[in-house]
Amino acid sequence: MLEVALRHRFPGPAGFLLDAAFTAPAPGVTVLFGASGSGKSSILAAVAGLLRPQEGRIALHGQPLTDTAARHFLPPEARRCAMVFQEGRLFPHRSVEGNLRYGLRRAPRGAEGPGFGEVVDLLGLAPLLARRPARLSGGEKQRVALGRALLARPSLLLLDEPLAALDTPRRAEVLPFLEALRDTARLPMLYVTHAMEEADRLADTLVLLQGGRVQAAGPLEALTARTDLPLLATRRDAGVVLTCEVTGMERGLARLAFPGGTLLAPLGDPLPGRHVRLRVRARDVAVARGAAPALSTDNTLPALLQSIEPAGERECFLRLGIGPSTLLARVTRDAVQRLALHPGEAVTALVNAVGGERG
Incomplete structure (x- = not known):
């Protein structure tokens, strides 16, 4: 299970307060859904160890990653969290195969996870292995970034709006690979998006965020049937x-x-x-x-x-x-x-x- 409870005030004129708590089963995909500025990426950063909250506790499978009351803060490199960003952030001087093998070299000794060939097959990367990132489409770059993250054999996969920078055809290209990843890798995943289609297709658990607070959290099907949640009920596609x-x-x-x-x-x-x-x-x-x-x-x-x-x-x-x-x-x-x-x-x-x- 993934447990998140944190409180953090960001400085500045707006004085944004992030005060969010939720739990989600693992493995499975937990989608953080909300408008820009609702706190989604800040929660992801806190889970990754890139943000040290002023108060809170974050734990995976009962093991604390952050616990401010106990003055416990596991550094990012020790958390075994792999991140995929809006843009693939691939090494431009390495081929696709080189980028993938870099992820494999970062895997902890003895860690279980898919092998190189399995990831290549899962994400359809075989025809791309010899190419450099400059010769890849946006969708192909994201598939390589996903493969590199998987080969690091993380305990938790963090995805920060990985499709936001892609046009509609490229998003349609990558979504089936994300679904296959959800169904076969059996990894806990925390996925940030403001696109309802992505939540529909990927979420096991949906966390609705507004103004830094959790409005509701629970199974996708149960939440979409609720009419008391403005984030969902006021949409034309409600x-x-x-x-x-x-x-x-x-x-x-x-x-x-x-x-x-x-x-x-x-x-x-x-x-x-x-x-x-x-x-x-x-x-x-x-x-x-x-x-x-x-x-x-x-x-x-x-x-x-x-x-x-x-x-x-x-x-x-x-x-x-x-x-x-x-x-x-x-x-x-x-x-x-x-x-x-x-x-x-x-x-x-x-x-x-x-x-x-x-x-």
Whole structure:
């Protein structure tokens, strides 16, 4: 388990106070999510030992890295934390292979971890080994930086907005490698981002930060279903994330099973048995009383209207129970009145579109 509890006031006119505490299971990916200036990178620096907090305790697997009460501060080089930054920070005079082997040389004697060949295969680096960084794309540089960090065989992998400097195609190129890393390396990872798509695809645990404080922390699916969190509920893409299993094809669409129901959606790799995450946006869900009429939508699901919750002056969130799972629908208050909707009644959820694959 990763335990973080720290308090640190930064000097200057703004007088920013970082006062944050959370725990996260390890292995797994813990995503620190929030706007710029919310304290995400400062927490990462404190975990890495690059920031000594004025008060606090940071521990991994019960072993303290920082404990100000006990006057214990493990230096950065002794923490076995590997960092990946926005830009790869590769050695320009070394080839890709040389950069990777530098990471391997930094691994502690006897430390367990993936071998050189495994990392090269995992990150698709074989065609790049002889190149220098100047001949790599931004996405390729980040893959090499990830490989170098892995080969150092860290106890904790720290990623500070590793995709922020990449354009959309390059981000799409690197995200599957990050997913593969999450699923195969079984390392605890602390990942900083302000991009919801990255959180959707990578997070096991989500930590929401605002103004230097933790607004909420917990499993990704549980937090995305909450409407009391402004960081999530006020977004145009507000909605829940469902973990689904591909069970086949139907009418040219992948059939995706989740606890309580099935959705049809376009999918790039509809391999049966594959697990994917889907964000179902609240604005793409409507409701009908009783059985739904014939509609162009691909998805109709029987649901229980659990609650009606405010979403601004003119709209509401409808919390819909689909078996043990939850969907949110964002509708107008007028629609609630016209349909005479009340918590506890059976309705039909109409899912007009699924907000994209999250592998």
